Amino acid sequence: MPDTTPDATAETTRVWMVERTYSDDEQNLIIITYATPDGRRDFRKERALTSFTGTRRETPVSLEVDTSDLGTVSDPETRERYAAEADRMAEKHDPGDDL
Numbered sequence: 001m002p003d004t005t006p007d008a009t010a011e012t013t014r015v016w017m018v019e020r021t022y023s024d025d026e027q028n029l030i031i032i033t034y035a036t037p038d039g040r041r042d043f044r045k046e047r048a049l050t051s052f053t054g055t056r057r058e059t060p061v062s063l064e065v066d067t068s069d070l071g072t073v074s075d076p077e078t079r080e081r082y083a084a085e086a087d088r089m090a091e092k093h094d095p096g097d098d099l
Contacts, residue, residue: 012064014095015043016086020059034063037090039083041070058098061089 015034023029023046034043043065073079 011067013041013067013070014062014064015041015070016062016089017059017099018042018082018085018089032059033082034065035073035082035086036070037083037086039079039081039086040073042073042082043070061093061097061099062095064095 013036015036017032018035018039019031019033021031021033023031028048030047032045032047034045035041043063045063047059073082
């Protein structure tokens with residue numbers, strides 16, 4: 001498996017989908033969380049529930065995002081969970097796969 005550890009000097013970083021949740025604040029909004037393989041950085045993407053009914057229903061299992069757009073995961077338990085899920089997704093899927 002290729003090294004996908006985030007590099008602070010890199011312009012982009014590969015992240016893997018680790019969580020999908022419904023927004024508490026707005027109806028019909030899904031928050032998709034992607035994380036780095038070590039679980040220390042995350043990227044959140046919001047999608048309207050109605051966007052899953054068009055011609056592009058799939059959700060990418062992995063994204064290449066600007067490193068500057070990554071947030072920091074401060075909770076150790078969340079980092080561990082994100083790392084485990086990112087690892088599972090990377091083992092099960094190719095980076096270009098959709099769900």
